[in-house]
Amino acid sequence: MSERRRTTIIDVGRRAGVSTKTVSRVLNDEPHVSAAVKARVHEAASALDYHPNLFARALVQRRSHLIGLVYENPSPSYVVELQKGVIHRLRDSDYRLVVVPILSIAEHGHEVVGLLRSAALDAVLLAPPASDDPRILRDLAAAGICCARVAPTRDMDASPGTYMDDVAAAREIAGYLIGLGHREIGVITGDPTHRSVGLRLDGYAEAFAAAGVAMRPERIATGLYTRAGGHAAAHRLLDRPDPPTALLAQNDDMAAGALIAARERGLTIPDSVSIVGFDDSEVARVAWPQVTTVRQPVFEMAAAAADMVIALLEGEPSVAPRLHGHRLVIRGSAGPPFIKG
Numbered sequence: 001m002s003e004r005r006r007t008t009i010i011d012v013g014r015r016a017g018v019s020t021k022t023v024s025r026v027l028n029d030e031p032h033v034s035a036a037v038k039a040r041v042h043e044a045a046s047a048l049d050y051h052p053n054l055f056a057r058a059l060v061q062r063r064s065h066l067i068g069l070v071y072e073n074p075s076p077s078y079v080v081e082l083q084k085g086v087i088h089r090l091r092d093s094d095y096r097l098v099v100v101p102i103l104s105i106a107e108h109g110h111e112v113v114g115l116l117r118s119a120a121l122d123a124v125l126l127a128p129p130a131s132d133d134p135r136i137l138r139d140l141a142a143a144g145i146c147c148a149r150v151a152p153t154r155d156m157d158a159s160p161g162t163y164m165d166d167v168a169a170a171r172e173i174a175g176y177l178i179g180l181g182h183r184e185i186g187v188i189t190g191d192p193t194h195r196s197v198g199l200r201l202d203g204y205a206e207a208f209a210a211a212g213v214a215m216r217p218e219r220i221a222t223g224l225y226t227r228a229g230g231h232a233a234a235h236r237l238l239d240r241p242d243p244p245t246a247l248l249a250q251n252d253d254m255a256a257g258a259l260i261a262a263r264e265r266g267l268t269i270p271d272s273v274s275i276v277g278f279d280d281s282e283v284a285r286v287a288w289p290q291v292t293t294v295r296q297p298v299f300e301m302a303a304a305a306a307d308m309v310i311a312l313l314e315g316e317p318s319v320a321p322r323l324h325g326h327r328l329v330i331r332g333s334a335g336p337p338f339i340k341g
Contacts, residue, residue: 007048007049007050008050009023009024009027009050011048011050012041012044012045012048012050013044015044015047015048016037016040016041016043016044017040018037018040018041022037022041023041023045026038026041026042027041027045064120064121064122065094065095065096065122066095066096066097066098066119066120066121066122067086067090067095067096067097067098067121067122067123067124067125067306067309067310068097068098068099068100068116068119068121068123068124068125069082069083069086069097069098069099069100069124069125069127069302070100070102070112070116070124070125070126070127070130070136071099071100071101071102071127071128071130072101072102072103072104072105072127072128072129072130073127073128073225074191074224074225074226074253075225075226075251075252075253075279075281076253077252077253077279077281077282077283078251078253078279078281078298079101080282081281081282081298081299081302082127082150082298082299082302083097083099083302084299084302085298085299085300085301085302085303085304085305085306086125086302086303086305086306088299088303089302089303089304089306089307089310090306090310093310095122095310095313098119098121100112100115100116100119100124102130104193105129105130105133105136105193106129106193109130109133109135109136110135110139112130112133112136112139113136113139113140113142113143113145116140116143116145117143117145121145122145122146122313123145123146123147123148123309123310123312123313124140124145124146124147124309125147125148125149125150125302125305125306125309126147126148126149126150126152127149127150127151127302128150128151128152128194128195128196129191129193129194129195131149131150131151131152131153131161132152132153132154132155132195134155137155137158137159140159146159146309146312146313147159147309148160148161148162148305148306148308148309148312149161149162149163149305150162150163150298150301150302150305151163151164151196151296151301152321153166153195153196153199154195156321157321160305160308160309160312160318160319160320160321160322161305161308161321161322162300162301162302162304162305162308162321162322162324163301163321163322163323163324164296164297164301164323164324164325164326165323165326166196166199166200166203167199167200167202167203167206168203168326169200169203169278169294169296169326170199170200170201170202170203170204170207170250170278170294171203171204171206171207172203172207172294172326172328173248173276173278173292173293173294173328174203174204174207174208174248175207175210175211176276176292176328176330176334177246177248177274177276177334178207178208178211178213180246180274180334180335180336180337181336181337182244182245182246182274182336182337183213183245183337184219184242184243184244184245184246184337185208185213185215185219185244185245185246185247185248186219186220186221186234186237186238186243186244186246186247186248187201187204187215187219187220187221187247187248187250188221188222188223188229188230188233188234188237188247188248188249188250188254188255188258189201189220189221189222189223189250190222190223190224190225190250190251190254191224191225192222194225196250197250200250200278201220204248218240219237219240219244221233221234221236221237223249223250223254223257225250225251225253225254226253226254226257227253227254227256227257227260227283228257229254229257230249230253230254230255230256230257230258230261231257231258231260231261232257232261233254233257233258234247234257234258234261234262234275235261235264235265238261238262238265238267238273243273244273245273245274245337245338246273246274246275246276246334246337247273247274247275247276248276249275249276249277249278250278251277251278251279251281252277252278252279252280252281252283252284252287252291252293253277253281253283254277255275255276255277255278255284255287255291255293255333256277256283256284256287256291258275259275259287259288259289259291259333262275269289269332269333270289270332270333270334270335271335271338272338274292274333274334274335274337275291275333275334276291276292276293276333276334277291277292277293277294278293278294278296279293279294279295279296279298280293280294280295280296280327280329281298284329284331287333289331289332289333290331290332290333291331291333292328292329292330292331292332292333292334293329293331294326294327294328294329295326295327295328295329296326297324297325297326300324301324304322304324308322
């Protein structure tokens with residue numbers, strides 16, 4: 001059985017009764033084509049299930065229509081939300097997403113821009129910690145590759161970016177635990193190469209100080225933003241002779257790991273120990289009990305960053321950084337501390 005022949009621009013032109021040049025002008029959204037001709041061309045393309053050859057178009061326009069997303073984040077939920085946000089924005093555009101995962105920005109940051117250049121990308125979106133890496137930003141500028149950043153925490157005017165106030169969000173969720181009556185609180189931090197770790201610690205510290213609660217260094221354990229890391233860190237904190245009554249995890253994956261650790265010890269949640277997260281990712285909604293957390297609008301931030309970089313590619317003026325709000329999401333993993341007696 002022979003393969004079906006690929007529909008070409010010539011076929012579309014014949015069906016629409018116009019030249020191939022006119023078909024090209026319509027599909028490239030060029031001016032000076034009547035509405036009636038545009039309608040005939042689009043109807044013909046739809047009827048023939050014609051899809052432009054992106055590589056051929058790239059050769060003609062000297063543009064790949066590819067936008068890269070650079071990330072290094074061990075949280076699958078976070079990465080999925082990033083990709084979904086970008087794909088949502090690109091859905092009705094001529095651009096396509098190329099995912100560029102980097103094992104360690106700290107170790108391989110100097111290789112990133114060379115990799116992007118070899119992929120012939122038109123632009124790039126940088127997610128943490130790449131969005132804060134000064135070398136990557138310098139190398140991109142030198143290479144003439146435009147970019148937008150997701151969740152940058154410094155040099156906000158270096159390039160367009162979308163971000164959330166990590167300090168305020170962390171302060172609010174820590175304040176919520178304190179408001180429930182907790183004073184013996186453990187903290188599970190993320191990967192120290194991500195600047196969000198320090199910002200969220202600052203927010204926790206502000207809430208603790210406002211309530212006159214000590215943030216004790218011995219009750220801070222690193223979980224590296226992974227579920228396994230959160231599980232191990234929770235065991236270390238709960239092994240203490242004076243275990244905390246609540247755990248503040250800096251993302252939902254670590255909170256989910258802490259839930260498992262608590263159950264392994266025969267603890268009930270939230271009666272024996274309260275556990276809260278950060279992000280409001282999918283894992284917070286499927287865990288049991290569902291995790292009280294603070295919503296970081298990753299999807300919306302990624303979509304907005306994609307919109308910014310498309311604007312740059314289309315020649316629009318550079319846009320200012322965009323602040324997105326957070327929201328405390330109260331679920332079943334946190335309650336008042338258990339009172340012994």
